[in-house]
Amino acid sequence: MRMSKRISGFQASPIRRLVPYANDAKRRGVHVFHLNIGQPDIITPPQVIEAVRDYGRKIIAYGQSEGELELREALPSYYKSFGVDVAADDIMITTGGSEAIQFTFMTLCDPGDEVIVPEPYYTNVGAFAQTASITLKPVTSRLEDGFTLPDIAHFEAMVTPKTRAIMLCSPNNPTGHIYTDEELRQILDLVKRLDIFLIVDEVYREFVYDGKRFTSVLSYPEYADRVVVVDSFSKRYSMCGARIGALVCKNKVVLEGAMKIAQARLCPPDIEQVAALAAVKTPQEYLDRVRDEYESRRDFIVNELHKIPGVLCSEPKGAFYLVAKLPVENAEDFCIYLLRDFQLNGQTVMLAPAEGFYVTEGLGRDEVRIAYVLNTVDLKHAMACLKAALASYPGRKDPVA
Ligand SMILES: Cc1ncc(COP(=O)(O)O)c(C=O)c1O
Incomplete structure (x- = not known):
C-alpha cells in the first residue's frame, strides 16, 4: 500500500534514531549517559x-x-x-x-x-x-x-x-x-x-x-x-x-x-x-536554583570540552545545549561507535549527531549536539568517555599522537 509523499520525506529524529543502539548497549550491561535529549534530571516542583x-x-x-x-x-x-x-x-x-x-x-x-x-x-x-x-x-x-x-x-x-x-x-x-x-x-x-x-x-x-x-x-x-x-x-x-x-x-x-x-x-x-x-505558582527561588545548576553544568562541560584535543565548541549563553565540532568525518558514525563498539569502565555516552539540525544538506556532519541535562558527576564520566572514544576511534581525522 502507498504511503503519503509527505511521510516518506520525513527523517527519523536525529535525537532519537540511535536509541536501538543505546538499548543494545544497555542490554550488554553498559551504562549510557544520555546527553542526546533535552530530558533534565531536575526534580519537578x-x-x-x-x-x-x-x-x-x-x-x-x-x-x-x-x-x-x-x-x-x-x-x-x-x-x-x-x-x-x-x-x-x-x-x-x-x-x-x-x-x-x-x-x-x-x-x-x-x-x-x-x-x-x-x-x-x-x-x-x-x-x-x-x-x-x-x-x-x-x-x-x-x-x-x-x-x-x-x-x-x-x-x-x-x-x-x-x-x-x-x-x-x-x-x-x-x-x-x-x-x-x-x-x-x-x-x-x-x-x-x-x-x-x-x-x-x-x-x-x-x-x-x-x-x-x-x-x-x-x-x-x-x-x-x-x-x-x-x-x-x-x-x-x-x-x-x-x-x-x-x-x-x-x-x-x-x-x-x-x-x-x-x-x-x-x-x-x-x-x-x-x-x-x-x-x-512555583516560587522564583526554584527557577533561580535550577538556572544556577545549569549554569554550573555549562561552565563544567565547556571547560571539559576545551580540554579534549581536536574538539571545538562555542560557549552557550542560555538553554542547556551546545554544538561541538569533533575531529571526525561523520559524527553520526562516531555516535554509533560510542554506543556499539565502545565502553570505558562499563560506561558510554549518547550524543545527537548535529547534521539533522541543519536544513542545508552536508552541514554539521562533523558536529554533535550535547544536552547538559545531567549532574556534573555524570557529566564528568560522560566527558571521560567522549575523550577516550575520540582517542580510540578509527575514523578520527587527525590521529592523536
Ligand atoms: C526549542 C524547543 N521548542 C519546543 C520544544 C517542544 O517542547 P514541548 O515539550 O513543550 O513540546 C522543545 C523540546 O525540546 C525545544 O527544544
Missing part, C-alpha cells in the same frame, strides 16, 4: 506532583479548546515578572510547545509557503514544517562566530513571494545563543518591512546565564501584531511529560485562526493543566 495526586474530579472531562481559563488567567502575572504585558485572551494553551509550533505554521502558511530559519535549528521544527507542507529556508549561523545572528542581508536574500514568517529560537536549541536586543530589532524591522510574521520559540527563557536578563520579543509593543511566541512548561518546571505549552499572540486574527485547529483537537490534556496551574 513538588506542588505539581501533589496537584496531580489531589486531582479530585469524578470525571476527566473535555475542557476548553483554548485551555482552561484559570490557567490562562494565572499566566499573565508570570509574563509580568519579566516585563511583558499579555492578557489571558492573548494565550492559547497547547499540548506542549510542539503543538504551538504546528498550530502557528498551519495558521500562517499555506502549502508551498516558506519560513526562514537560522540553522542549526531545533530539528523537530523540520518535521512540523513537513506536516504543514511548508518549506524552511535556512540562513546559516556558524560555530566560529559563536552562532550569532547572520547578517540581516542573508535573511533578505532568502525572501521570496512565498515567505510568510521568520522563526527564531532564543535561547537557542541547539546552540545556546541568545539573540540580543539589537539582533531582535533588526529582525523585527525586517518582518515589518516585508509585512510577514516573526515566530519566536522562547521555551528556554528561564535559562539565561552570566547574570544577564532575558528580553522577550513580546516586549516590543510596536511590533506586537506580527509576533507569535511559542512557550512551554516542559523545561521551565521540568515537567516534559505533562505536555503543556502555549501559543502567545496579541493578534486576534492569528489566535482565531489557530482556534479552528484547536477546536478540531478538542482540548489540551486536563490533568496536566491542573499540574501546570500549580507550576505557575
Whole structure:
C-alpha cells in the first residue's frame, strides 16, 4: 500500500534514531549517559506532583479548546515578572510547545509557503514544517562566530513571494545563543518591512546565564501584531511529560485562526493543566536554583570540552545545549561507535549527531549536539568517555599522537 509523499520525506529524529543502539548497549550491561535529549534530571516542583495526586474530579472531562481559563488567567502575572504585558485572551494553551509550533505554521502558511530559519535549528521544527507542507529556508549561523545572528542581508536574500514568517529560537536549541536586543530589532524591522510574521520559540527563557536578563520579543509593543511566541512548561518546571505549552499572540486574527485547529483537537490534556496551574505558582527561588545548576553544568562541560584535543565548541549563553565540532568525518558514525563498539569502565555516552539540525544538506556532519541535562558527576564520566572514544576511534581525522 502507498504511503503519503509527505511521510516518506520525513527523517527519523536525529535525537532519537540511535536509541536501538543505546538499548543494545544497555542490554550488554553498559551504562549510557544520555546527553542526546533535552530530558533534565531536575526534580519537578513538588506542588505539581501533589496537584496531580489531589486531582479530585469524578470525571476527566473535555475542557476548553483554548485551555482552561484559570490557567490562562494565572499566566499573565508570570509574563509580568519579566516585563511583558499579555492578557489571558492573548494565550492559547497547547499540548506542549510542539503543538504551538504546528498550530502557528498551519495558521500562517499555506502549502508551498516558506519560513526562514537560522540553522542549526531545533530539528523537530523540520518535521512540523513537513506536516504543514511548508518549506524552511535556512540562513546559516556558524560555530566560529559563536552562532550569532547572520547578517540581516542573508535573511533578505532568502525572501521570496512565498515567505510568510521568520522563526527564531532564543535561547537557542541547539546552540545556546541568545539573540540580543539589537539582533531582535533588526529582525523585527525586517518582518515589518516585508509585512510577514516573526515566530519566536522562547521555551528556554528561564535559562539565561552570566547574570544577564532575558528580553522577550513580546516586549516590543510596536511590533506586537506580527509576533507569535511559542512557550512551554516542559523545561521551565521540568515537567516534559505533562505536555503543556502555549501559543502567545496579541493578534486576534492569528489566535482565531489557530482556534479552528484547536477546536478540531478538542482540548489540551486536563490533568496536566491542573499540574501546570500549580507550576505557575512555583516560587522564583526554584527557577533561580535550577538556572544556577545549569549554569554550573555549562561552565563544567565547556571547560571539559576545551580540554579534549581536536574538539571545538562555542560557549552557550542560555538553554542547556551546545554544538561541538569533533575531529571526525561523520559524527553520526562516531555516535554509533560510542554506543556499539565502545565502553570505558562499563560506561558510554549518547550524543545527537548535529547534521539533522541543519536544513542545508552536508552541514554539521562533523558536529554533535550535547544536552547538559545531567549532574556534573555524570557529566564528568560522560566527558571521560567522549575523550577516550575520540582517542580510540578509527575514523578520527587527525590521529592523536
Ligand atoms: C526549542 C524547543 N521548542 C519546543 C520544544 C517542544 O517542547 P514541548 O515539550 O513543550 O513540546 C522543545 C523540546 O525540546 C525545544 O527544544
